[in-house]
Structure formats: C-alpha cells, structure tokens
Amino acid sequence: MEYLVTMTTRVPDGTTPDAVDDVRAREAAHTRELAARGRVLRLWRPPLAPGEWRTLGLFTADDADDLERTLTSMPLRVWRTDEVTPLGAHPNDPGAGTVPPVPGTTEHLVTFTLDVPAGASPDTVAERTAGEARRTRELAAQGRLVRLWSLPTPGQALGLWQHADVDELYDDLRSLPLAAWLTVETVPLTPHPSDPGERA
Structure with a gap:
C-alpha cells in the first residue's frame, strides 16, 4: 500500500x-537504504515559510503499523512529526513507473x-466519468499525469503531475x-536531495 507522509x-x-x-x-544514508528496499519511492519539498523544515514523501508499506516502523527507523524522527495519508487505488491511475x-x-x-450537482442525471454523470477516464489516459500518454490515487475522504483524489509551467x-x-x-x-514541488526518483 502507498502512503503520502x-x-x-x-x-x-x-x-x-x-x-x-x-x-x-544519517537520515540521508538511511533513506538510501529504505529506497533500495522499495520503502521510500519519492521525496519532495513543498513551498516553505521562513524557518520551516518540511518534506513530503511517498512510501510503501504492508499496513499502517509497518509504515510506522519505517518512519520510526529514520534518524530525523527524534525531531519530527509525521502526518500520514493512506493512498488508495484509483481506476484512472496510469500506474507506478x-x-x-x-x-525540465x-x-x-x-x-x-x-461535487456532483444534485440535479445531474445518472447518464450525464456516467458520460462525464467515462470521458474523464479517456482524458486522463491521454494526459498520461503525453507524460503529464504521472500518478492518481483515491483519498480516504469520499469524492477526493490526489494526482501527481509534471508540466513545463503552471499555465x-x-x-x-x-x-x-x-x-x-x-x-x-495544487502544491508545487521542488526536488529533495534524498529523492530516489530519477529526474533531470
């Protein structure tokens, strides 16, 4: 299972x-070990306020307890708090890798x-949902939509995208x-020095 931390x-x-x-x-060295074991998939830096030290990480684990063991093993955990969001399968996810x-x-x-409008007919919802699946496949084929997950809150999803610019x-x-x-x-991401993902 995948988790955003x-x-x-x-x-x-x-x-x-x-x-x-x-x-x-020690954190960087241990992160490399976790990445080699397939536990840490990606690391990013979100926008930071002055004095903030924050990282977003994509992890894999068998379950929440297994993830907690991984997070506890990281040296920075002595000074760190972690907020975990479980990521579920989404039917339109292009798939890892x-x-x-x-x-660039x-x-x-x-x-x-x-938020589907109350008056929307089932046929309209079905048509737009099918169109959404086709369009996300197109965007993945164009190298723009990288991943898509369902979130624990009903009706919510999380996507990882890559673009030349925000427009x-x-x-x-x-x-x-x-x-x-x-x-x-949207949250713009900048590279993390320990990110195991390959980007240039």
Missing part, C-alpha cells in the same frame, strides 16, 4: 550545527474534490470532463 522537523533550541549535520547525514520523468518539468500534487498544468486541469464539478488544490 508530510514530515515536519523542528530542531530543539540549543542543538549544535554539528549535531544537526550528523543527524541529517508507467509515465517517465520529463526533464515541475511536479505538482493536485487534490481533487468532486500548462491549469490548461490540462480545465480540459478534464469533470472540471466543472471539481475543486482543485
């Missing part, structure tokens, strides 16, 4: 720079919330057949 680190006051460097070096990284693009995580991303989001019924929240 928001990792927020707060270094205690009085911690020496040498101690910080030591923990970070299907869409290769495209050099920026990745975004996009949260979708679907291209929003053009693609507007092209989705369900766009009129979707609320979207």
Whole structure:
C-alpha cells in the first residue's frame, strides 16, 4: 500500500550545527537504504515559510503499523512529526513507473474534490466519468499525469503531475470532463536531495 507522509522537523533550541549535520547525514544514508528496499519511492519539498523544515514523501508499506516502523527507523524522527495519508487505488491511475520523468518539468500534487450537482442525471454523470477516464489516459500518454490515487475522504483524489509551467498544468486541469464539478488544490514541488526518483 502507498502512503503520502508530510514530515515536519523542528530542531530543539540549543542543538549544535554539528549535531544537526550528523543527524541529517544519517537520515540521508538511511533513506538510501529504505529506497533500495522499495520503502521510500519519492521525496519532495513543498513551498516553505521562513524557518520551516518540511518534506513530503511517498512510501510503501504492508499496513499502517509497518509504515510506522519505517518512519520510526529514520534518524530525523527524534525531531519530527509525521502526518500520514493512506493512498488508495484509483481506476484512472496510469500506474507506478508507467509515465517517465520529463526533464525540465515541475511536479505538482493536485487534490481533487468532486461535487456532483444534485440535479445531474445518472447518464450525464456516467458520460462525464467515462470521458474523464479517456482524458486522463491521454494526459498520461503525453507524460503529464504521472500518478492518481483515491483519498480516504469520499469524492477526493490526489494526482501527481509534471508540466513545463503552471499555465500548462491549469490548461490540462480545465480540459478534464469533470472540471466543472471539481475543486482543485495544487502544491508545487521542488526536488529533495534524498529523492530516489530519477529526474533531470
């Protein structure tokens, strides 16, 4: 099972720079080990406020307890709090490893919330849902939609996208057949030095 983990680190006051460097070096080495075992798939940095130290990670684990053991094994956990979001299968997901990284693009995580109007007929919903599946396959084939997961909240999904610029991303989001019924929240991602994903 896959999980998105928001990792927020707060270094205690009085911690020496040498101690910080030591923990970070051990964290990087252990992350490489976890990546080699297929436990850490991706790491990103979201936009950060001054003084913030935060990472988004895509992990795999057998279950929540197994994930907790992995997170506890990471050296930075002594200063870190983790927020875990389980990711479910989505019928329109291109699949892990299907869409290769495209050099020169920026990745975004996009949260979708679907709100079908009360008066929408079942035929209209079915038609738009089928159109959504076709369009997401097209966007994956174009190397833009990388992954798609369902979220625990009904009607919500999470997508990983890569685009040359944000205008291209929003053009693609507007092209989705369900766009009129979707609320979207986008988070631009920057590379993390320990990210095991291959991007140039």
